[in-house]
Amino acid sequence: MDEEQQSISAALGVSVDFYAEREVQQRTEFLSHYLRQSSCRSFVLGICGGVDSLAAGLLAQKAVSELRADGYHAKFIAVRLPYGIQADESDAQKSLAVIRPDRVLTIDIKPAADAMLDAVMVEGGDLVEPARKQFHLGNIKARQRMIAQYALAGATGGLVIGTDQAAEALMGFFTKFGDGAADILPLAGLTKRRVRAIAEHMGAPAELVFKVPTADLESDAPLRPDEDVYGVTYEEIDNFLEGKAVAEPARLRILTTYQASGHKRDLPVAPIG
Known part of the structure; x- marks a missing residue:
């Protein structure tokens, strides 16, 4: 591992x-401890059908089940x-069947997302490049999903679980204040292959x-693979994070993307301190 890789991974x-059994135990305990410490009573998590929300959901359901066994009233709400x-x-439904959450809700974000984009376009349409319209709508979708999850968390004394993990964090592959907004991140620090190992x-x-x-x-590119967007594979990203050898073109792509997306990983900046 070179110095730059080591610094970023750290x-x-x-x-x-990495040992999957140990990680499951530690991350479950982390969820349980934080829920109890915060005096909250529920976890809320959006289930999309991907392995990240699947793994986070399994950890959340295990955490609340153990809390209840210890006499603490808690529940997991999958949405x-x-x-x-x-x-x-169908994959989302299969994930729910595996997780077996305490409660499942469905909220269609289409009316709200479309209405927001339409409202933006009324006076700001000249600012939106036609070729980028679906990209902007995609970010609106991500933020509408988080609005819904926080509404449910607020109604149930809950915390919103985020699915951010190290591979996506490295590439800045999340929407600021959308899927990048959450109260607790049980998958933080995990590469994609390690998330898969936990699941x-x-x-x-x-x-x-x-x-x-x-x-x-x-919407104009449904189910587009993440790797097509990255320009590198998850194997290359995970190898970079785990200190393994990566071909120079992939390494440069990763470093360039990491540096350009730094603002997405930072808290809001202020002109003090």
Whole structure:
């Protein structure tokens, strides 16, 4: 591992060693402890059908089950947040069947997302490049989903779980104040292959664990693979984070993207201190 790789991996919390069983125990305890410490009573998480929300959901359900066994009233609320009809809805339903949440709700974000974009276009249409319209709508979708999750958390004395992990954090592959906004991040510091290992260890089927990752935000490119957007593979990203050798073109792509997306990982800046 060169010095730059080591510095970035450390900043993103990627550990040298990884054992799925130990990580499941520690991250479950982390969720349980924080919920009790905050005097909250529920976790809320959007389930999309991908392995990140699957793994986070399994950890959340395990945490609240253990809390209840210890006499602390807690529940896990899983929420489906489709934009109309989701192309891979069947995978989301399979994920829910594996997780077995205490409560499942469905909130269609399409009316709210479309209304917001329409409102922006009334006076700001000249500022939106036509070729980028679906990209902007995708970010609106992500933020509408978080609005819904916080509404549910507020109603149930809950905390919103985010699915951010080290591979996406490295590439800045999240929407600021959308899927990048949450109260607690049980997958932080994990590479994609390690998230998969946790899900597999917790009994998730291979078809969900190794499903091709997609953010599915742009309506004109449904289920576009994350790796197409990155220009590098998750294997290369994970190898970079785990200190393994990476081909120079991929390394440069990763470093350039990491540096350009730095503002997404920072808290809001202020002219003091």
